[in-house]
Amino acid sequence: MKRMPIFLSVVLVIVLAACGAPSTPAPTTPAGVTPPPAGVTTITVWDYYGTATPFQPEMIAAFEQENPNIKVKYESLDWDAMFEKLSVSMTTGTPPDVATVDMTWVPTWASLGAFADLGPLSGGQVNGVPLNEAFSEGAVEAMTFEGQTVVMLEDFDVYCLYYRADVFEEKGLEVPTTWQQLVEVGQQLVEDTDGNGVPDRYLYGIFPDAFRWAQFLYENDATMLNEDNTQAVFNSPEGVEATQFIVDIVNEYHIAFDIGEEEAITPIKDGRMAMFSDGPYMMGVIKDGAPEMEGMWKVAPHPYSKQPSSYLGGTGLAIPVRAANKEAAWKFVEFAMRVDNAIGVYTGSGAAPGLKAALESPEVSAADPYFGGQVTMPLFLQATETAHHFPYVRQWNEMYDIIDDMMGSALLEQKTVQQALDDAVTEINALLEE
Amino acid sequence: MTLTWTDIGRSHEHCRGKRMETSIARRIGVFVRKYYWAYLFILGPVISTTVFLFIPMVSSFAFSLTEWSGLQPPQFVGLANYKKLLFDDPKFVKSFVNTTIFVILGQGSGPIFGLISALALNQKVRFRAGFRTAYFLPVMTSLVVVATVWKMLYNENGLINGLLRTVDLPTTRWLNNPATALVSVIVTSVWQGFGFETVIFLAALQAIPQELYEAAMIDGANAWNRFWHVTLPSLRPVIVMIYIIGIIGTYQVFDQIYVMTDGGPVNASRTIVFHLWDNFHYMKFGYASAVAYVLFAVLALFSYLQMKFLGRED
Amino acid sequence: MATSRIGVRKLVGRTGIYVALIVSSIVMLVPFYWMVSTSLKVEADVFAYPPEWIPQPATLLHYAEVWTSLPFARFLFNSLFVAAMVTASNVFFSTIAGYAFAKLRFPGRDKLFFVLLLTLMVPFQVNLIPLYKMMDLFRWVDTYWALIVPSATSVFGLYLMRQYILSIPDELLDSARMDGCSEFGIFWRIVAPLALPGVATLAIFSFMGSWTSFLWPMIVTNSMNMRTLPVGIALLQEYHTTNWTQIMAGSTIAALPMIIVFLFMQRQFIEGLTAGAVKQ
Numbered sequence A: 001m002k003r004m005p006i007f008l009s010v011v012l013v014i015v016l017a018a019c020g021a022p023s024t025p026a027p028t029t030p031a032g033v034t035p036p037p038a039g040v041t042t043i044t045v046w047d048y049y050g051t052a053t054p055f056q057p058e059m060i061a062a063f064e065q066e067n068p069n070i071k072v073k074y075e076s077l078d079w080d081a082m083f084e085k086l087s088v089s090m091t092t093g094t095p096p097d098v099a100t101v102d103m104t105w106v107p108t109w110a111s112l113g114a115f116a117d118l119g120p121l122s123g124g125q126v127n128g129v130p131l132n133e134a135f136s137e138g139a140v141e142a143m144t145f146e147g148q149t150v151v152m153l154e155d156f157d158v159y160c161l162y163y164r165a166d167v168f169e170e171k172g173l174e175v176p177t178t179w180q181q182l183v184e185v186g187q188q189l190v191e192d193t194d195g196n197g198v199p200d201r202y203l204y205g206i207f208p209d210a211f212r213w214a215q216f217l218y219e220n221d222a223t224m225l226n227e228d229n230t231q232a233v234f235n236s237p238e239g240v241e242a243t244q245f246i247v248d249i250v251n252e253y254h255i256a257f258d259i260g261e262e263e264a265i266t267p268i269k270d271g272r273m274a275m276f277s278d279g280p281y282m283m284g285v286i287k288d289g290a291p292e293m294e295g296m297w298k299v300a301p302h303p304y305s306k307q308p309s310s311y312l313g314g315t316g317l318a319i320p321v322r323a324a325n326k327e328a329a330w331k332f333v334e335f336a337m338r339v340d341n342a343i344g345v346y347t348g349s350g351a352a353p354g355l356k357a358a359l360e361s362p363e364v365s366a367a368d369p370y371f372g373g374q375v376t377m378p379l380f381l382q383a384t385e386t387a388h389h390f391p392y393v394r395q396w397n398e399m400y401d402i403i404d405d406m407m408g409s410a411l412l413e414q415k416t417v418q419q420a421l422d423d424a425v426t427e428i429n430a431l432l433e434e
Numbered sequence B: 001m002t003l004t005w006t007d008i009g010r011s012h013e014h015c016r017g018k019r020m021e022t023s024i025a026r027r028i029g030v031f032v033r034k035y036y037w038a039y040l041f042i043l044g045p046v047i048s049t050t051v052f053l054f055i056p057m058v059s060s061f062a063f064s065l066t067e068w069s070g071l072q073p074p075q076f077v078g079l080a081n082y083k084k085l086l087f088d089d090p091k092f093v094k095s096f097v098n099t100t101i102f103v104i105l106g107q108g109s110g111p112i113f114g115l116i117s118a119l120a121l122n123q124k125v126r127f128r129a130g131f132r133t134a135y136f137l138p139v140m141t142s143l144v145v146v147a148t149v150w151k152m153l154y155n156e157n158g159l160i161n162g163l164l165r166t167v168d169l170p171t172t173r174w175l176n177n178p179a180t181a182l183v184s185v186i187v188t189s190v191w192q193g194f195g196f197e198t199v200i201f202l203a204a205l206q207a208i209p210q211e212l213y214e215a216a217m218i219d220g221a222n223a224w225n226r227f228w229h230v231t232l233p234s235l236r237p238v239i240v241m242i243y244i245i246g247i248i249g250t251y252q253v254f255d256q257i258y259v260m261t262d263g264g265p266v267n268a269s270r271t272i273v274f275h276l277w278d279n280f281h282y283m284k285f286g287y288a289s290a291v292a293y294v295l296f297a298v299l300a301l302f303s304y305l306q307m308k309f310l311g312r313e314d
Numbered sequence C: 001m002a003t004s005r006i007g008v009r010k011l012v013g014r015t016g017i018y019v020a021l022i023v024s025s026i027v028m029l030v031p032f033y034w035m036v037s038t039s040l041k042v043e044a045d046v047f048a049y050p051p052e053w054i055p056q057p058a059t060l061l062h063y064a065e066v067w068t069s070l071p072f073a074r075f076l077f078n079s080l081f082v083a084a085m086v087t088a089s090n091v092f093f094s095t096i097a098g099y100a101f102a103k104l105r106f107p108g109r110d111k112l113f114f115v116l117l118l119t120l121m122v123p124f125q126v127n128l129i130p131l132y133k134m135m136d137l138f139r140w141v142d143t144y145w146a147l148i149v150p151s152a153t154s155v156f157g158l159y160l161m162r163q164y165i166l167s168i169p170d171e172l173l174d175s176a177r178m179d180g181c182s183e184f185g186i187f188w189r190i191v192a193p194l195a196l197p198g199v200a201t202l203a204i205f206s207f208m209g210s211w212t213s214f215l216w217p218m219i220v221t222n223s224m225n226m227r228t229l230p231v232g233i234a235l236l237q238e239y240h241t242t243n244w245t246q247i248m249a250g251s252t253i254a255a256l257p258m259i260i261v262f263l264f265m266q267r268q269f270i271e272g273l274t275a276g277a278v279k280q
Helices: A003-019 A057-066 A078-094 A103-111 A118-122 A137-144 A166-168 A179-189 A208-221 A237-251 A265-269 A281-289 A328-335 A343-348 A377-384 A396-411 A417-433 B005-011 B013-018 B024-064 B080-087 B090-122 B128-141 B143-154 B159-166 B180-206 B210-218 B223-250 B255-259 B272-281 B285-310 C002-039 C061-069 C070-102 C110-120 C124-137 C142-150 C155-166 C169-180 C184-195 C197-214 C214-220 C229-234 C244-274
Strands: A039-046 A072-078 A096-100 A152-157 A159-165 A203-206 A256-257 A273-278 A297-302 A310-318
Touching: A039 A078, A039 A328, A057 A072, A057 A328, A057 B090, A078 A096, A078 B210, A078 C124, A078 C214, A078 C229, A096 A103, A096 A328, A103 A310, A103 A396, A118 A328, A137 A152, A137 A310, A152 A328, A152 A377, A159 A166, A159 A377, A159 C244, A166 A179, A179 A203, A179 A237, A179 A273, A203 A237, A208 A237, A208 A310, A237 A396, A237 A417, A265 A281, A297 A377, A310 A343, A328 C184, A396 A417, A417 C169, B024 B285, B024 C070, B024 C110, B024 C124, B024 C142, B024 C155, B024 C184, B080 B285, B090 B128, B090 B180, B090 B223, B090 B272, B090 C002, B128 B180, B128 C002, B128 C197, B128 C244, B143 B159, B143 B180, B143 B255, B143 C002, B143 C244, B180 B223, B180 B255, B180 C002, B180 C155, B180 C197, B210 B223, B223 B285, B223 C155, B255 B272, B272 B285, B285 C110, B285 C124, C002 C244, C061 C070, C061 C244, C070 C110, C070 C142, C070 C155, C070 C184, C070 C197, C070 C229, C070 C244, C110 C155, C124 C142, C124 C214, C142 C214, C155 C197, C169 C184, C197 C244, C214 C229, C229 C244
Parallel strands: A039 A072, A039 A096, A203 A256, A203 A273
Antiparallel strands: A096 A310, A152 A310, A159 A273, A159 A297
């Protein structure tokens, strides 16, 4: 058969290539590295921050130099992968020693006892400063679960209003500070370019997720759960009012639109969106994705009805409870919390450092030319003082999805707001009873 | 040079010299030897499947009978997960309905496009390899890329709405509208996947011996008759396989949903495996496993019935 | 006259086929084109409005970025190595076992086949944790073993080869058997050559399946230098931002070996086998 030699040679080439492959396949230890000399501990660090991470090779080398008996095996992952891999590895008992975790993962995992208590590990202080002085009150609250310190806050996420200052100026509008003003300003801001009666330009972009809904909820002095987290109470009159407001600005006043699954950068660039609520990291995103819009955007506190507020989240550094080398891991976390290193989240990707000292440093609190010379970070810091983190209950991940669905069905007018809220409350109460 | 059956037949002529007397002992020996070879041939896949598929399957089935958060010891709950799933989980019901729609529409169109394109490509057209590669490119392109591009196309201001507007047809936010979200993902999915069927059909078409067509033409059959009486019957084993694998596979659709709509809006495009994955996220591994085994039961039953009523496919 | 009418109809038919093929090919190529053009764009133009189909300005910067910011060459090697091993293994085991299930009679054949098919009906996600635990036990986590061995055979491949081999006439095999040919001889000299189009198809799918596999390699590799391409490309999706241009550049690089394998397999095994044979 004429074709056989070719087929065989292909197979042969492959086999030969395999034999000549590097000897990495030989498993020596689970970590795949040769065992270090005696007395040296190797810690694995998993980080989802990407190439802009504060854990640059220089920073890691500096740590290893200061701690000659600790070696760092650093692995970069993306956000999705981190969740899956942490889940799996914590389950099978081989987690990393240090991992970056999204604060929205904390409720479920902390309540299942996944994290080591950093209190005893740290002795109540980080780099000589007591924890409750190194971090703001809101931050400390977010880092604590049932009396245990479960994470160190690497960066915080809180929402302020981003708005098209140039269009506001052009139309002689003031930045809204109340919900009422938001509607008035919005009505003068929006335009209908395709003549179909529905405004399609310069709208307020609403992300139909729990983060934004929580902001409006808190701003209207309502809460999600009761004091001891046993009952959902957000279908109170204040809660209904807040949710109704979100639905109304989209469907009634037509000053807002539902962004859905789109990338925010798209309506930013094509002019559909002139206002939206987002966190500090968004500054970096806009700068990268829309450099042509320099000077057009500014940041302001988000308008509220009864009190300013927002959701509070961010990234935490955690040490899994089943980690092999917790003391050495803490040394690394503490090193990451030194001011010079903590600033890295800002210089690298524009995020807001969790450490107070880093936040108040000159680099971070500088005027930003992109935002028309505004000093934006203090605005976000100020917002943390009135922000609340999500309820720390085991069922949070599922609650989140129920709230998502609730927002969706209310915005799509599949249900009335009262109905959507009541249904969600019933579902969540059943969940909390499990 | 064309390969014909007689050529192949001649290639083993050298074996002839080995023919021996056929005594009874010899017959038994041949009999046993026949089975021995068969079992040897299938050894690899059987062992591999047992170790890397069956054993985990047994393990995860065991977990489906428990409540397990992964971080704390599992608690045996018997069939409670299944009871809740089948009778008290509207999201699961919705997932099941959505997935069934996905299968019907997807498997109703994909293989047909595949067959048509394979027939077209089997003609003596120039640049055949080029066309074939074009059809297969979507299958080879990463899912993230495909989903991103289609998200752009489905966008409010994207190409599709743009085209619709030029001919004054109504537009909608395809992925954001509960009525159209699922179908939109199905369209993308079929678009990406039918090249798969094209390639399978193409290889099968090329294996159909010319003699069959020649005999049909001698009998006066026209193109349609040749297709109906020669092509289709020869393709039967492959068609059946494509449907079985296709239905089984499509019932497990996940990636496209995850990237394009996240199951939304409000579960309009939620599928069974998506429901499973969500429960992983809720750290409810026992419940998630139960979802998998309900799906398994449905698919196993379906396959069994199909094999029973359609008979063997050869 | 009759003949020229048939001639015209044939011409129209031919043209029709070409037009249909060209138009549909363009439709199929759109996302691939968008991927390549985005990889050449400046970051700010990715979501430009109105959408920019031809990058202006165009840059090869992202390819350099992708190659240097991550060990892309290593990812490429890992993917190639794993895919090649998986493909070779799959082709061999599926063809030989497919032959056995298709043409040999042995006790329990059909029942066993059905049982094997059952494994296709369980979503892979549910086996994730038990399988990972197994890898941990074997000390295979973060090694090539974990990437290759669990995928060394596939029931789908088995099914595919069985269906192709079913269409080989039994008489051919029986006569070889009566001539005293060994079982393996029959497989090697008669079945394998005839099954080559199927083998090529299986090779394409095996390669593709391994090449694009994401979930399992993501879970089972930790070190940067063990990762495969899809896992590596996902890294370009940073925490707060998505490097679209780099992702597209990475995806383009990732698509090329696939295309080469596809063309090679198609041309060598399917084209070549029937060159000049199609006389419809």
